[in-house]
Amino acid sequence: MKRTIIAIYNFYIEGFKNMTWGRQLWWVILLKVIILFLVLRAFFFRPVLAGKSEQQKIEHISNELINRK
DSSP states (O other): OOOHHHHEEEEEEEEHHHHHHHHHHHHHHHHHHHHHHHHHHHHHHHTTTTTHHHHHHHHHHHHHHHHHH
């Protein structure tokens, strides 16, 4: 089992070392993931409780827990 894991690890390491465009492609992939995360976070996952008082937060959470199906 240990030898298999080491063989898989070495396979990937040697594969990435021999890639001519490997580093540039990984930077592009990383950049795309960061941009997608920021866009999704900014437009679709806004904090629901931001700007509410403690009492409003308590009421909102209790309503969500009671009315959720």
